[in-house]
Amino acid sequence: MNLKTYAATSVGSSLEFKSIDAEPNGTTDIVIKVTHCGICHSDVHMIDNDWGMSQYPLVPGHEVVGEVVEVGGAISHLKAGDRVGVGWQRSACLECDECVSGNENMCDQTKSVIGDGFGGFADHLIVDGRFAFPLPDGVESRFAGPLMCGGITVYSALRHAGMIGGQRVGVVGIGGLGHMAVKFASALGNEVVAFTTSPDKAEEAASYGASSAVNVREEGALENYQGKPLDLIVSTVPKALQVELYLNLLKSDGTMSFVGVPDEPLSVPLFPMLVKRRRIMSSPIGGRAEIRDMLRVSDQCGVAPVIEEFAMADVNTAMQKVRDNSVRYRAVLVN
Numbered sequence: 001m002n003l004k005t006y007a008a009t010s011v012g013s014s015l016e017f018k019s020i021d022a023e024p025n026g027t028t029d030i031v032i033k034v035t036h037c038g039i040c041h042s043d044v045h046m047i048d049n050d051w052g053m054s055q056y057p058l059v060p061g062h063e064v065v066g067e068v069v070e071v072g073g074a075i076s077h078l079k080a081g082d083r084v085g086v087g088w089q090r091s092a093c094l095e096c097d098e099c100v101s102g103n104e105n106m107c108d109q110t111k112s113v114i115g116d117g118f119g120g121f122a123d124h125l126i127v128d129g130r131f132a133f134p135l136p137d138g139v140e141s142r143f144a145g146p147l148m149c150g151g152i153t154v155y156s157a158l159r160h161a162g163m164i165g166g167q168r169v170g171v172v173g174i175g176g177l178g179h180m181a182v183k184f185a186s187a188l189g190n191e192v193v194a195f196t197t198s199p200d201k202a203e204e205a206a207s208y209g210a211s212s213a214v215n216v217r218e219e220g221a222l223e224n225y226q227g228k229p230l231d232l233i234v235s236t237v238p239k240a241l242q243v244e245l246y247l248n249l250l251k252s253d254g255t256m257s258f259v260g261v262p263d264e265p266l267s268v269p270l271f272p273m274l275v276k277r278r279r280i281m282s283s284p285i286g287g288r289a290e291i292r293d294m295l296r297v298s299d300q301c302g303v304a305p306v307i308e309e310f311a312m313a314d315v316n317t318a319m320q321k322v323r324d325n326s327v328r329y330r331a332v333l334v335n
Ligand SMILES: NC(=O)c1ccc[n+]([C@@H]2O[C@H](COP(=O)([O-])OP(=O)(O)OC[C@H]3O[C@@H](n4cnc5c(N)ncnc54)[C@H](OP(=O)(O)O)[C@@H]3O)[C@@H](O)[C@H]2O)c1
Pocket: 039, 040, 041, 042, 043, 045, 149, 150, 153, 172, 173, 174, 175, 176, 177, 178, 195, 196, 197, 198, 201, 236, 237, 238, 239, 258, 259, 260, 261, 262, 283, 284, 285, 322, 325, 329
């Protein structure tokens, strides 16, 4: 079949319309007619080859929502007409210990939607049907895309960092992932502190569930922080940050988890961890069971991203806004 895509043709390039021939494998693949696709900062990292694994032409887009139009013979849980979402992962072996434990996201044979095939900035997506998730009726298509990568990543990171409810949670970087982290943590009964470099986001933090917000650009904002110690902190910032200043905000046995991917190694003095037995961890997307769990929570607790919609053909305008950190809070392309 012929995919009508928007593709980067070289490192860091803008996206151009490109027709690409590709075929589903007929057994486990499905074809989705794309209606919406969110823009995640990982699309930016991949266009720029920040992780050294990009292949061009690269079709970004891994927060994909659409209608199933073709189903491989081995797929029985989906049929033409179903409304589904797809995130970062396009397939896994489904047989290894990680896969059978529900950690498909950590399978050694994992394949990504945009690194091992063509992504959702297109009219159609071909993907393994076992990584396409039926959407609950209560989750609108325009909001579902950002949940499929950004949403599951922060939901999983919060859970694995120990979030159960009734805790104090810090979120650093209030972009696509960060604002959804605030929403999930507050919807699940936590007091949430937003740490942001953007004054307007600090001002409206309460509107998406934060109890308080800190403008970290203000002199001494973290050193002089007067709030109660936090149980856990999730950082979504794609750049290096002063980790020790955040570690000092955690109570004993508190955990700081990184989902944002800075372009340089973290530099962390040990003492802020040692004195209160604090931990640092990092977390990749989520497994299939957790994605279903996240979608159910989104539906039942009304967790939806705040989005700006763009026509698919305006992808370069949207992408520039993501690079400029001026999207409030997630860009979604609409076909
Ligand atoms: N671990 C995973 O599995 C996983 C999954 C998806 C994405 N990611 C990664 O998570 C990170 C965030 O993704 P996203 O889509 O949420 O990005 P985003 O929408 O661009 O948000 C990133 C936020 O970080 C803050 N920030 C602070 N300093 C910044 C700087 N120098 N440049 C850019 N942003 C800065 C900004 O928040 P304020 O304005 O509030 O300061 C910005 O809104 C990316 O590195 C992405 O690759 C990881």
